[in-house]
Amino acid sequence: MNTTIERPFMQLQSVRGGLVCLKFAVGTKCPVTQMEEQQVKAYREIERENMNKLLLEYSMICEQAGVRAHILHIEMECIEEGIVELISQHGIKKLVMGAAADKQYSKLVSYYQNMMEPKSKKAIYVRSQALMSCHIWFICRGNLIHIREGRLGVSVEVASLIGRASPSTENGKSGFWRSRSTTKLQNDQQNLSTSVPDFHRVRSDAGGMKVFALSPNGLRGVTPHCTLNIERSVDRWGGFSWRSPSLNSPFSSSGDMVFSSALTATPRKEDGLESHAIHHSQDDYRHTSPSSILEGHMKDELCDQLEQAMAAAENSRQEAFDESVRRRKAEKDAIDAFRRAKTSERVYTEELRQRKETEEALLRGREDLEKLKQQVDVVLDELRISMEQRSSLKTQIANSEKMVQELEHKMFSAVELLQKYKKQRDELHAERDKALKVAEELRKNQGEAASNTIAPQLFSDFSLAEIEGATRNFDNSLKIGEGGYGSIYKGLLRHTEVAIKMPHPNSLQGPSEFQKEVNILSNLRHPNLVTLIGACPEAWILVYEYLPNGSLEDRLSCRDNTPPLSWQTRIKMATELCSVLLYLHYCSPRGIVHGNLKPANILLDSNHVCKLSGFGVYCFISQDESSSNNTIPCCRTDPMGASAYMDPEFLATGELTAKSDVYSFGIILLQLLTGRTALGLLKEVQSALDKGSLKNLLDPTAGDWPFVQAQQLTHLAMRCCDKNCKGRPDLASDVLRMLERMRISCGGSSFRLRSEEHCQTPPYFVCPIFQEVMQDPHVAADGFTYELEAVRGWIDSGHDTSPMTNLSLSHCNLVPNHALRSAIQEWLQQP
Numbered sequence: 001m002n003t004t005i006e007r008p009f010m011q012l013q014s015v016r017g018g019l020v021c022l023k024f025a026v027g028t029k030c031p032v033t034q035m036e037e038q039q040v041k042a043y044r045e046i047e048r049e050n051m052n053k054l055l056l057e058y059s060m061i062c063e064q065a066g067v068r069a070h071i072l073h074i075e076m077e078c079i080e081e082g083i084v085e086l087i088s089q090h091g092i093k094k095l096v097m098g099a100a101a102d103k104q105y106s107k108l109v110s111y112y113q114n115m116m117e118p119k120s121k122k123a124i125y126v127r128s129q130a131l132m133s134c135h136i137w138f139i140c141r142g143n144l145i146h147i148r149e150g151r152l153g154v155s156v157e158v159a160s161l162i163g164r165a166s167p168s169t170e171n172g173k174s175g176f177w178r179s180r181s182t183t184k185l186q187n188d189q190q191n192l193s194t195s196v197p198d199f200h201r202v203r204s205d206a207g208g209m210k211v212f213a214l215s216p217n218g219l220r221g222v223t224p225h226c227t228l229n230i231e232r233s234v235d236r237w238g239g240f241s242w243r244s245p246s247l248n249s250p251f252s253s254s255g256d257m258v259f260s261s262a263l264t265a266t267p268r269k270e271d272g273l274e275s276h277a278i279h280h281s282q283d284d285y286r287h288t289s290p291s292s293i294l295e296g297h298m299k300d301e302l303c304d305q306l307e308q309a310m311a312a313a314e315n316s317r318q319e320a321f322d323e324s325v326r327r328r329k330a331e332k333d334a335i336d337a338f339r340r341a342k343t344s345e346r347v348y349t350e351e352l353r354q355r356k357e358t359e360e361a362l363l364r365g366r367e368d369l370e371k372l373k374q375q376v377d378v379v380l381d382e383l384r385i386s387m388e389q390r391s392s393l394k395t396q397i398a399n400s401e402k403m404v405q406e407l408e409h410k411m412f413s414a415v416e417l418l419q420k421y422k423k424q425r426d427e428l429h430a431e432r433d434k435a436l437k438v439a440e441e442l443r444k445n446q447g448e449a450a451s452n453t454i455a456p457q458l459f460s461d462f463s464l465a466e467i468e469g470a471t472r473n474f475d476n477s478l479k480i481g482e483g484g485y486g487s488i489y490k491g492l493l494r495h496t497e498v499a500i501k502m503p504h505p506n507s508l509q510g511p512s513e514f515q516k517e518v519n520i521l522s523n524l525r526h527p528n529l530v531t532l533i534g535a536c537p538e539a540w541i542l543v544y545e546y547l548p549n550g551s552l553e554d555r556l557s558c559r560d561n562t563p564p565l566s567w568q569t570r571i572k573m574a575t576e577l578c579s580v581l582l583y584l585h586y587c588s589p590r591g592i593v594h595g596n597l598k599p600a601n602i603l604l605d606s607n608h609v610c611k612l613s614g615f616g617v618y619c620f621i622s623q624d625e626s627s628s629n630n631t632i633p634c635c636r637t638d639p640m641g642a643s644a645y646m647d648p649e650f651l652a653t654g655e656l657t658a659k660s661d662v663y664s665f666g667i668i669l670l671q672l673l674t675g676r677t678a679l680g681l682l683k684e685v686q687s688a689l690d691k692g693s694l695k696n697l698l699d700p701t702a703g704d705w706p707f708v709q710a711q712q713l714t715h716l717a718m719r720c721c722d723k724n725c726k727g728r729p730d731l732a733s734d735v736l737r738m739l740e741r742m743r744i745s746c747g748g749s750s751f752r753l754r755s756e757e758h759c760q761t762p763p764y765f766v767c768p769i770f771q772e773v774m775q776d777p778h779v780a781a782d783g784f785t786y787e788l789e790a791v792r793g794w795i796d797s798g799h800d801t802s803p804m805t806n807l808s809l810s811h812c813n814l815v816p817n818h819a820l821r822s823a824i825q826e827w828l829q830q831p
């Protein structure tokens with residue numbers, strides 16, 4: 001079964017003694033591997049159906065012939081084994097089967113006219129293997145050629161009973177074989193009819209098997225010629241070739257089956273079929289007895305009836321066959337339709353898939369197109385913007401070209417003007433040179449005149465005798481101070497109180513310091529600069545104006561039990577000191593760095609106006625330096641010993657700058673605020689600021705410091721003491737401005753008078769707050785007249801009391817004192 005499709009075979013079997021066995025093998029073998037499983041199944045189903053139909057037809061034939069038949073079927077690999085198995089299983093006692101293929105028999109019929117032995121291998125096999133209880137008749141083309149006796153013990157030599165069938169009819173039907181009993185056979189009929197009933201021949205083209213079905217009841221008396229023809233048409237289906245059964249006519253040339261009475265066949269011609277064997281039999285009948293003839297006639301009648309019944313059955317079968325053919329055709333059409341449907345379904349599925357792919361591709365294409373559209377829109381926008389920019393640029397270019405032309409025109413005009421100006425400049429240069437020459441001559445003349453007239457007025461040379469006389473020969477009781485340069489004596493020189501500075505006897509610096517002091521102080525005049533009245537060159541003695549309040553150092557330490565300086569006076573002193581430093585730094589033609597700023601060199605007049613002295617180590621600032629914020633060192637000099645007032649950068653580099661004075665000024669400010677010595681003061685203040693204990697550090701002897709101002713002043717001082725000179729504030733823009741504001745707020749004035757002027761001023765011209773001549777006098781609620789700026793600052797700083805009476809002011813209105821103002825103006829205009 002693995003390699004071939006087994007052809008079905010059929011059996012008609014009667015039970016209980018007599019047996020009719022019809023075996024049928026169909027078709028050719030075909031490898032299963034060449035067929036699909038579905039095809040195999042379909043083939044089998046169709047084959048089984050056909051087999052059942054055929055068996056049913058046989059059964060009907062048997063039925064009509066009065067033979068009771070039962071259908072059994074078996075499927076096995078080998079036909080002959082199947083037959084033997086059936087014989088064994090069902091105890092078949094009688095069997096008719098083919099002995100050789102029709103083809104073989106046809107070819108050898110001339111030689112085997114009297115063939116007595118089975119030629120078919122299946123027949124031989126069955127003969128040898130079947131149970132011996134089974135009696136077997138072997139036939140070939142309607143001829144009984146051999147009998148294997150069973151237990152019946154009947155062995156009949158059967159001659160060829162019938163002759164040749166007629167040739168094929170025009171509708172393809174083959175001739176049929178009609179069995180006839182020979183005379184001998186006739187003689188043996190009685191014996192045979194009891195043991196071997198009528199037989200039918202069944203033939204298969206492909207299988208070459210012929211099996212005679214034997215009626216268990218015998219068919220004696222039954223008209224022979226009951227034929228059944230099954231034609232198999234070969235059709236190709238699914239690579240397998242087979243022939244479907246057909247029931248066209250009782251006889252066919254191939255695959256036909258003849259069901260006839262074996263021993264009682266009558267010599268008649270039916271359906272165009274004839275056989276010489278029949279005539280031969282008729283001849284034989286002539287030699288029979290009358291009773292036999294009568295019996296034969298009865299049988300013929302029965303046969304006719306049987307034939308009629310068979311014809312009716314044949315028609316039914318024909319109709320069934322036609323129906324089967326139509327059904328087959330319909331099935332085939334259905335299968336074809338199914339295949340076409342399958343094919344169409346596959347094509348449809350494929351087309352669906354392709355359509356889906358196409359739609360997806362189309363969708364992607366649309367998306368790409370959409371993106372492209374967006375990109376195109378973006379590009380178009382950019383292009384539009386670019387076009388607009390291009391247009392704008394074109395306009396700008398046009399305007400620029402126009403401007404260029406105008407500028408070129410202007411440039412040409414300017415060039416012409418420049419040439420004109422150059423010419424004028426050259427002319428002016430020439431005139432300037434002439435003027436300079438004249439000025440030089442005039443200067444020379446003026447210098448000579450000045451040396452003869454002005455110098456004695458500003459700077460006096462004193463003889464040593466005069467100096468000794470003024471100091472009573474340097475009387476120690478007149479000595480008022482001691483410095484690095486020498487001793488300072490108070491003296492009366494030419495009816496004027498003076499301070500005489502006598503250098504140390506062995507001082508090496510004496511001559512140079514003497515010359516420096518003379519050079520500076522003889523050419524400078526400032527209210528806060530000590531006045532050098534004269535000098536005694538022969539003894540390097542310097543004569544200064546006498547300042548009765550000594551130095552700031554003495555006053556801060558309250559030397560000789562002098563009263564402490566008030567915080568207002570200290571702010572005023574800081575302002576004055578800042579002012580004179582600025583004066584020095586911005587001196588023309590070259591600025592001056594004091595270089596030795598300390599409280600000992602700050603002298604105080606009778607009104608505690610600061611007078612800066614001690615110019616022994618000053619130096620000049622170069623012009624470049626003065627114009628670049630005084631940060632470039634003006635000179636290099638060796639520091640003469642470390643001092644708390646000295647700029648650490650100067651100590652490190654030896655470069656003295658204006659910022660060095662700012663550092664020293666910062667230390668002095670801290671001393672004014674705290675009243676403490678300079679050494680370590682910077683750290684102390686910084687620590688107090690960090691701790692927030694500045695208040696405790698302020699000098700309490702100065703009075704009640706306005707803490708906000710004191711704090712501001714402290715921070716200002718700390719900035720002045722920055723280690724990095726670039727971090728120190730500018731005196732003009734930062735320090736002096738703040739100090740001036742503080743001075744005003746605490747009752748000072750920026751309008752300063754020299755002390756001598758102050759002394760000669762009518763007291764009612766002097767502002768009680770500023771202690772200076774008023775410029776814009778105003779009357780306050782207490783009835784006193786003040787400088788407007790001073791009293792406004794007083795009130796704005798939160799005071800609501802009179803600066804003079806300390807009583808409360810009824811109001812803050814200020815009334816201009818026009819009469820006093822006019823008087824002051826008149827007084828000031830006096831020569």
Ligand SMILES: Nc1ncnc2c1ncn2[C@@H]1O[C@H](COP(=O)(O)OP(=O)(O)OP(=O)(O)O)[C@@H](O)[C@H]1O
Pocket residue numbers: 480481482483484485486487488498499530544545546547548550551554600601603613614616
């Ligand atoms: N014109 C003056 N009027 C009153 N006292 C003065 C005068 N000049 C100096 N003195 C007193 O003399 C002291 C020493 O003066 P000064 O510091 O100028 O001397 P010095 O020798 O120049 O010192 P140094 O060179 O260290 O500055 C001063 O502290 C001051 O008390």
